[in-house]
Amino acid sequence: xxxxxLWKYIVILxxxxxxxxxxLPNFFGEAPAVQVSSAKPTIKVxxxxxxxxxxxxxxxxxxxxxxxxxxxxxxxSIKIRFSNTDIQLRARDLIQQKLNxxxxxxxxxxxxxxxxxxxxxxSALNALPMPLGLDLRGGVYFLLQVDMKGAVQKKVTSxxxxxxxxxxxxxxxxxxxxxxxxxxTLTFGxxxxxxxxxxxxxxxxxxxxxxxxxxxLSPKLVGEFKPTALKEIQDSAVKQxxxxxxxxVNELAVKEPVIQQQGAERIxxxxxxVQDTARAKDIIGRTATLESRLxxxxxxxxxxxxxxxxxxxxxxxxxxxxxxxxxxxxxxxxRITDASAGFxxxxxxxxxxxxxxxxxxxxxxxxxENIGKPMGMILFEKGKGEVLTIATIQGExxxxxxxxxxxxxxxxxxxxLLLRAGSLAAPMEIIEERTIGPSLGAENIExxxxxxxxxxxxxxxxxxxYYLLFGTFSVVALAVNLxxxxxxxxxxxxxxxxxxxxxxxxxxxxxxxxxxxxxxRIREELRNGxxxxxxxxxxxxxxxxxxxxxxxxxxxxxxxxLAFGSGPIKGFAVVHCLGILTSMFSAVFFSRGLxxxxxxxxxxxxxxxxxxxxxxxxx
Amino acid sequence: xxxxxIKKDIPFMRHxxxxxxxxxxxxxxxVFFLWYNGLHLSIEFTGGTxxxxxxxxxxxxxxxxxxxxxxxxADTQIQNFGSSRDVMIRLPLQRGAxxxxxxxxxxxxxxxxxxxxxxxxxxxxxxxxxxxxxGRELAIDGLLALLFxxxxxxxxxxxxxxxxxxxxxxxxxxxxIVIILGFFAFFQWEFSLSVLAAVLAVLGYSVNESVVIxxxxxxxxxxxxxxxxxxxxxxxxxxxxxxxVITHGSTEMMVLAMLIFGGPTLFYFALALTxxxxxxxxxxxxxxxxxxxxxxxxxEDLVKGERKPDDLTRNDDPNFGAxx
Numbered sequence: 001x002x003x004x005x006l007w008k009y010i011v012i013l014x015x016x017x018x019x020x021x022x023x024l025p026n027f028f029g030e031a032p033a034v035q036v037s038s039a040k041p042t043i044k045v046x047x048x049x050x051x052x053x054x055x056x057x058x059x060x061x062x063x064x065x066x067x068x069x070x071x072x073x074x075x076x077s078i079k080i081r082f083s084n085t086d087i088q089l090r091a092r093d094l095i096q097q098k099l100n101x102x103x104x105x106x107x108x109x110x111x112x113x114x115x116x117x118x119x120x121x122x123s124a125l126n127a128l129p130m131p132l133g134l135d136l137r138g139g140v141y142f143l144l145q146v147d148m149k150g151a152v153q154k155k156v157t158s159x160x161x162x163x164x165x166x167x168x169x170x171x172x173x174x175x176x177x178x179x180x181x182x183x184x185t186l187t188f189g190x191x192x193x194x195x196x197x198x199x200x201x202x203x204x205x206x207x208x209x210x211x212x213x214x215x216x217l218s219p220k221l222v223g224e225f226k227p228t229a230l231k232e233i234q235d236s237a238v239k240q241x242x243x244x245x246x247x248x249v250n251e252l253a254v255k256e257p258v259i260q261q262q263g264a265e266r267i268x269x270x271x272x273x274v275q276d277t278a279r280a281k282d283i284i285g286r287t288a289t290l291e292s293r294l295x296x297x298x299x300x301x302x303x304x305x306x307x308x309x310x311x312x313x314x315x316x317x318x319x320x321x322x323x324x325x326x327x328x329x330x331x332x333x334x335r336i337t338d339a340s341a342g343f344x345x346x347x348x349x350x351x352x353x354x355x356x357x358x359x360x361x362x363x364x365x366x367x368x369e370n371i372g373k374p375m376g377m378i379l380f381e382k383g384k385g386e387v388l389t390i391a392t393i394q395g396e397x398x399x400x401x402x403x404x405x406x407x408x409x410x411x412x413x414x415x416x417l418l419l420r421a422g423s424l425a426a427p428m429e430i431i432e433e434r435t436i437g438p439s440l441g442a443e444n445i446e447x448x449x450x451x452x453x454x455x456x457x458x459x460x461x462x463x464x465x466y467y468l469l470f471g472t473f474s475v476v477a478l479a480v481n482l483x484x485x486x487x488x489x490x491x492x493x494x495x496x497x498x499x500x501x502x503x504x505x506x507x508x509x510x511x512x513x514x515x516x517x518x519x520x521r522i523r524e525e526l527r528n529g530x531x532x533x534x535x536x537x538x539x540x541x542x543x544x545x546x547x548x549x550x551x552x553x554x555x556x557x558x559x560x561x562l563a564f565g566s567g568p569i570k571g572f573a574v575v576h577c578l579g580i581l582t583s584m585f586s587a588v589f590f591s592r593g594l595x596x597x598x599x600x601x602x603x604x605x606x607x608x609x610x611x612x613x614x615x616x617x618x619x
Numbered sequence: 620x621x622x623x624x625i626k627k628d629i630p631f632m633r634h635x636x637x638x639x640x641x642x643x644x645x646x647x648x649x650v651f652f653l654w655y656n657g658l659h660l661s662i663e664f665t666g667g668t669x670x671x672x673x674x675x676x677x678x679x680x681x682x683x684x685x686x687x688x689x690x691x692x693a694d695t696q697i698q699n700f701g702s703s704r705d706v707m708i709r710l711p712l713q714r715g716a717x718x719x720x721x722x723x724x725x726x727x728x729x730x731x732x733x734x735x736x737x738x739x740x741x742x743x744x745x746x747x748x749x750x751x752x753x754g755r756e757l758a759i760d761g762l763l764a765l766l767f768x769x770x771x772x773x774x775x776x777x778x779x780x781x782x783x784x785x786x787x788x789x790x791x792x793x794x795x796i797v798i799i800l801g802f803f804a805f806f807q808w809e810f811s812l813s814v815l816a817a818v819l820a821v822l823g824y825s826v827n828e829s830v831v832i833x834x835x836x837x838x839x840x841x842x843x844x845x846x847x848x849x850x851x852x853x854x855x856x857x858x859x860x861x862x863x864v865i866t867h868g869s870t871e872m873m874v875l876a877m878l879i880f881g882g883p884t885l886f887y888f889a890l891a892l893t894x895x896x897x898x899x900x901x902x903x904x905x906x907x908x909x910x911x912x913x914x915x916x917x918x919e920d921l922v923k924g925e926r927k928p929d930d931l932t933r934n935d936d937p938n939f940g941a942x943x
Contacts, residue, residue, distance in 0.1 A: 509873030557823025
């Protein structure tokens with residue numbers, strides 16, 4: 001009766017194998033590495049950069065233990081692992097020197113980093129160590145709140161300017177434009193005039209719902225944002241701010257920054273290893289500006305180092321060219337209301353740009369006079385200009401125009417992002433901030449794991465002393481539980497935090513419950529005179545219902561924490577819930593397998609090594 | 620080894636009235652301290668800044684206090700954290716002249732500036748700043764989570780047993796929660812997010828205990844047709860008490876390890892768990908079952924609609940028809 005069919009043992013073996021494999025990377029530790037990332041918005045780190053780095057290292061016969069290319073969103077980075085810190089430092093200096101043509105204006109950031117020592121075959125299986133949270137490795141954490149009212153207000157302002165010029169073009173006379181927090185109110189002399197304006201604006205400003213309100217002598221036309229339009233404004237504001245933040249954080253040369261949207265209007269920024277909050281904040285809060293200028297019609301670009309024509313400004317363009325521009329600015333970045341990637345009439349990738357009315361008027365004037373001449377967009381950060389694009393003016397256009405000449409849709413997308421990201425779409429405010437020193441992080445890890453190990457040891461000693469062989473089975477099952485939990489967390493790439501370690505310890509403390517339940521039930525069956533084999537079978541069966549019940553109630557609490565918790569609580573909840581699930585497998589299915597393997601092999605079992613079974617009648 | 624050698628059923632329920640009275644008193648004491656002292660909420664809930672600094676030698680708390688007070692903070696807390704060399708400085712939210720919130724980086728920079736000349740070697744370990752809007756949200760989310768757990772457990776228990784048990788189970792365990800909170804209010808221990816997590820985890824965990832006893836009560840109602848409700852409950856508690864103590868004991872071993880070796884960050888988390896686990900044993904044994912008894916749980920509530928053992932539809936219940 002206490003035998004598992006072969007397939008159950010195979011399931012156990014497979015689970016152990018996978019568990020072992022995926023928890024393994026956590027024990028390899030970290031090796032010194034060098035990380036190469038882009039220092040400029042116009043420079044991309046890609047596979048071509050990787051082969052350049054490989055060549056630089058090969059030329060100086062510096063051996064590495066692995067080169068990895070990573071790309072998140074559209075920001076790529078290369079990491080090269082070395083066997084010791086001496087080689088790491090030498091390689092860093094070398095790459096820094098050779099990859100950057102101009103040392104004063106580096107195109108690439110080359111930073112020291114740590115990389116997991118996991119062998120390649122494990123990484124190839126996607127077996128990676130759990131990333132450590134900031135509380136375990138030190139760093140800075142910001143929670144930023146995007147000011148949505150500000151974003152909408154900005155949109156309202158630019159729309160109001162547009163509307164004024166549109167009505168003027170159609171010779172509709174209005175007596176005043178009022179800007180509300182998310183609406184625009186126009187006053188007219190007569191209802192007919194208001195209706196006329198309404199029919200015009202209905203087609204030209206479809207994001208708003210237009211309604212005429214006849215109030216006495218001066219009827220009003222009220223435009224309110226449609227809910228979908230409002231949501232779109234907010235979404236794009238958050239996205240644009242994230243792009244801007246990404247660019248700025250890149251400059252800090254942080255090892256693995258995390259910049260994520262949280263909820264509808266918040267952004268989380270995590271900068272591991274950064275200690276100087278003031279500087280980090282300075283960089284995050286900085287604003288960049290975008291300018292559009294006419295380029296020199298004769299030579300629009302020159303090589304780096306060449307002297308520019310007199311009276312012209314030069315700005316870096318790509319890796320080794322410079323753009324030559326006139327000094328006067330056509331429009332600046334805040335005139336851009338939208339920039340998005342699309343296609344032109346020949347299905348070539350293009351960037352569609354919308355300017356506000358004022359920008360459009362200037363643009364019209366300039367383009368009319370300069371057809372066939374080049375113009376460009378320059379992004380200024382920290383006072384340094386960086387040319388994003390130079391294009392030839394094809395005709396006269398106003399507030400809406402296209403820039404073509406982008407080789408791929410991807411690069412068109414990048415350019416659109418950069419044009420939008422020149423400034424933050426909406427102001428942001430830091431609403432939560434944490435800085436953890438690296439020594440505190442190391443201490444947290446150590447203390448967390450020490451208590452886990454001591455707790456585990458104490459439970460083991462007690463279980464083995466109290467339940468003998470069955471206690472040993474329980475301890476093995478508990479160890480398997482820990483193994484599975486770590487491997488599942490590693491597979492999910494869940495970030496390990498101190499609350500996570502605490503949850504792990506608690507999960508083990510609670511998981512042993514199931515084994516105690518089973519062992520107590522078996523003893524009880526024996527006490528009531530059941531034969532050993534029957535006692536095992538009945539004990540496991542009867543305990544199962546109780547184990548299920550108790551795990552469900554614990555899981556309810558875990559899920560509530562997962563649903564409503566944020567930050568540190570979420571980390572706790574994830575581990576807590578997963579720990580309950582793995583404990584069901586290890587404490588019931590796996591430990592039964594062990595018992596069956598030991599006692600179920602057919603020979604007659606006289607006695608179970610489950611510790612003393614006391615019977616009242618023996619006395 | 621066997622700790623529990625109980626010959627006869629212990630008449631727990633005979634003392635139910637006294638024990639419930641004690642529970643009620645503890646409960647009201649906890650409520651009183653919650654009302655009178657209030658919880659010492661961490662900055663995660665109130666908003667504000669916490670700084671942790673470390674000194675190479677014993678930290679001069681008094682001079683730190685006078686120095687920080689010079690900066691014009693009305694309500695600061697300065698205390699040792701973990702060891703005599705580590706100091707935790709808690710600053711309230713402060714608005715600048717322009718009415719904007721002063722950021723924690725500026726606050727901590729100002730504090731470090733006044734601390735540095737006084738004693739050499741002071742090092743900033745950690746800064747945490749929480750804006751007021753986040754705090755309010757966390758408090759609301761915490762209450763929602765508690766509500767979710769309570770409803771979830773009541774629904775589950777009603778479905779698994781019946782409403783009297785569900786009600787008894789949840790009251791017993793909420794009583795634990797209130798007592799944990801009462802402890803935190805009485806001693807003015809810091810109530811942080813991780814303590815909240817511990818409280819909710821303990822709620823889910825100690826309901827187990829009630830479930831185990833209820834399970835036994837149901838089994839006994841089926842098995843011992845001649846016993847009355849009180850005897851059935853006594854027998855159920857007696858036969859599960861060794862399991863109750865051993866499981867809680869082993870969980871507590873792990874929690875104690877965290878309490879002793881986990882450092883100051885895990886201390887209150889482990890403390891909340893410890894109180895929760897200890898009171899969990901008490902309330903499951905004495906409060907939950909007794910409440911179910913007062914609510915008038917009967918054999919008919921649990922075994923109604925029961926069919927013959929050979930009925931195939933009952934095969935999914937592993938306990939059904941168990942013969943000993």
